[in-house]
Amino acid sequence: MAEWKNLDTLKSFQALTRFKDSVSVKEVMTGDQGARRVAEYSVPMSNGLAYNFAPKQVDDQVLSALKDLAREAELTDKFAELYNGAVINTGEKRLVLHHLARGQMGKDVIADGVNKRDFYVGEQKKIADFANKVHAGEITNGAGEKFTTVVQIGIGGSDLGPRALYIALENWAKTNGAFKMEARFISNVDPDDAAAVLASIDVAHSLFIVVSKSGTTLETLTNEQFVKDAIIKEGLDPANHMLAVTSETSPLAGNSGYLAAFFMDDYIGGRYSSSSAVGGAVLSLAFGPDVFEQILAGAAEADKLAANEDIMKNPAMLDALIGVYERNVLGYESTAVLPYSQALSRFPAHLQQADMESNGKSVNRFGEPVAYQTGPVLFGEPGTNGQHSFYQLLHQGTVIVPLQFIGFKDSQIGTDVIIEGSTSQKKLCANVVAQIVAFACGKEDTDKNKHFEGGRPSSIIVGEKLTPASLGALLAHYENKIMFQGFLWNLNSFDQEGVQLGKLLAKRVLAHETDGALKALSDLFEI
């Protein structure tokens, strides 16, 4: 059994702190040394991806210290305990099994009398059968017509991950004959969200998936009713249009008001649930079950790498260690995810949840306050768009924000145009390359307004093309990075008690059980 210790009690962490500012990114990325680093400081990932950390503030000494830290923190053992079914989510006393939804990594995991791998595979098989029948026109609306649209009703992890993956693959699917149905998403309790989506689709030919593990998420149940009202208004029966993705014990599970119900369980947290039925149902309907299987297969490949003890063969662990070094030794507070791929436009929003909800904690897994910084603020937009926006601050602002670039050699659609001797795709790649060097090396200028200090660290994940498999690998890479960082910070990365208080107070507001500021603010809104 691994020992769970606070980061600041580890000798190897104390050793690491001695390397604060020992490496100047500007220096090491300049000249031939820079070229050597790009060649050497690269770790292969699965599915044609590679993690390049040449522009990070590390050298062989720092890497050696990070190796020691990984060993002393028993990262590999902790991951093994996790995938072998230990109760890693201590707060909620739950197993953490999102890896198992994409592949068997260790021992059979039996919980609640069930082999959990069989359970996940079984649900995915049910979803695949259902999706195939919808695509074949065997499951239809009340008038016997094919469904053309699928609408996911969910919030948080039931929305951000599946939505990011859908957007990431929509054009790939259209280009590769895998596009089966358009998907839309309703998440916000703002009534304009549901109303706008409903106004933009053909309700009579739409399937709606209600996604809520507990079956009690207020936003989702409210939006479900919103949708049912719209279906009824068209003279249709909601039972012909609604699906549920929920836990077997939820109030939605035994309900006859659904065409079908697919199950998730308590061992996969919302923000990790894209690999479960939460992502499976909507993505299998949109792109076909095969495409969803490819996503899972890519993720499973990345998970295998994450089990390697050698950090130079474990990109997620290395990425995590460098991040902790940046957060706790170098003192950087934020991090930006910058995909040079319009298809990944909502991927940063998903990672924002995955990262900030997992590791935005001040107490360790035993409920004791920690005396060090934990998860960073994470934000991002696709490049090149960001270059014409917030990059100004990243280049010349008073704080240093570590950057995580993502880029692909090829576009998804393949249509392109040659201007000034290069395609748009080449221009896109040239821009990410240029930015990395600009951030790292800067540029001297006697006009200080045009001076770039440089020394701004980044990493890049380079891929051939964004496909279902490489997308799955990318997703798993970040999930595993977050997991390892949680291990290092000694956090429970798998609960989210910080979302509870607001829910409680909102109920009090709606029940008019308020006083003080709560009442005064309610009055502002005439609640």
Next chain:
Amino acid sequence: MAEWKNLDTLKSFQALTRFKDSVSVKEVMTGDQGARRVAEYSVPMSNGLAYNFAPKQVDDQVLSALKDLAREAELTDKFAELYNGAVINTGEKRLVLHHLARGQMGKDVIADGVNKRDFYVGEQKKIADFANKVHAGEITNGAGEKFTTVVQIGIGGSDLGPRALYIALENWAKTNGAFKMEARFISNVDPDDAAAVLASIDVAHSLFIVVSKSGTTLETLTNEQFVKDAIIKEGLDPANHMLAVTSETSPLAGNSGYLAAFFMDDYIGGRYSSSSAVGGAVLSLAFGPDVFEQILAGAAEADKLAANEDIMKNPAMLDALIGVYERNVLGYESTAVLPYSQALSRFPAHLQQADMESNGKSVNRFGEPVAYQTGPVLFGEPGTNGQHSFYQLLHQGTVIVPLQFIGFKDSQIGTDVIIEGSTSQKKLCANVVAQIVAFACGKEDTDKNKHFEGGRPSSIIVGEKLTPASLGALLAHYENKIMFQGFLWNLNSFDQEGVQLGKLLAKRVLAHETDGALKALSDLFEI
């Protein structure tokens, strides 16, 4: 003439630093005192909006110190110099006139021999005439058919602002009979961006607006050609489908390849250009020129408030001062914008540019390095979505992130559903109210995992409904806040030299004029 001094040379700033942590948000927001603060710490804005700063770390003493700071920094005088036509953008030696695009505030501004107010009004009139003719079917495609879609081709300020405003008003326009044409946006040089937009529209019935002040923006010119190829492929003449928004001296201006050209000038920076032809053309085509006029009128109302010397009658100045207090006295590095309105889903992305590109600088307006922090990292997503995502870190993380909430009493579309005795809109409002109190007051719990420390400051802008006028006021509020913060930090908020180096290096990459890391990274992408 106002004197431009660094923040840390101001006596009133030194005085302000003495109030560090003098106010506990938790304490002052609890009990009757909290209710009193909500009532008292509210500043009316224009167009039915109000800025409430009760949950901020301020009291009457701090406010008094902020008043002194506003006076010593001569904020009102500096704004007056700006709108009267001084060369505020010192780096580029330019006037800063986005306010003048929405109303005359001071003296006539004559530049380049032209009355600039007349110029802006004249361009907007040309746009209005053009848009009215398109809507009336007097300007049509080559086959004499009406245009149904308008596509903006632009990046940065030519994209984020207009796009955010379009999304903000799309449902309002549809509900209020003001929806004329669907708008789409192509920004990224990623060829999949243009290809996907083109695949989703009816090119034969689409107008394309090429937006580039200089007429040389690589992304935009590339995407223009991409679009022209698609038009030609349909057997159509691009000259019947293309418009330009550019400066009078740009290569696009005299080009006969456009149906029409509308002009902007060097005195309105990209990120402030939503009020100019950059926003005017696409929004007038989408919603009609009257709606665009309402946006400008709302912004002009907010601008008038920003000219008030009394900070209690100047919400933008007060917001700016509190922000500087938080950044430079309390030491908070990031800030989150959290609109409880799905329509404002991309408003934070626009503010991210407006704020981070304006004030993400390390040198003052004279090109001298400053010894204090400047612009914060800004990010945000709409509530309630964010509640199920990154709010965990905001509530229980190890850093404090000041929060800027926005909320409206009424929805835009008006369709709603009653669940458990309340509408979705009431639930939405109840949630923002609950979050403010949860962040401020926290909740004691012996289980430290469920403990909320509170003390997390926020403000909220409360409105009746998101309309063109209130949206304009909101836009101007933030623009003016950023301007005042730039004055306080003694920055030139109106240039963006930090975006130049990347452009330069990208050109070198595409020309294969690389060595070192630049070459090695180019090789990774096989450029």
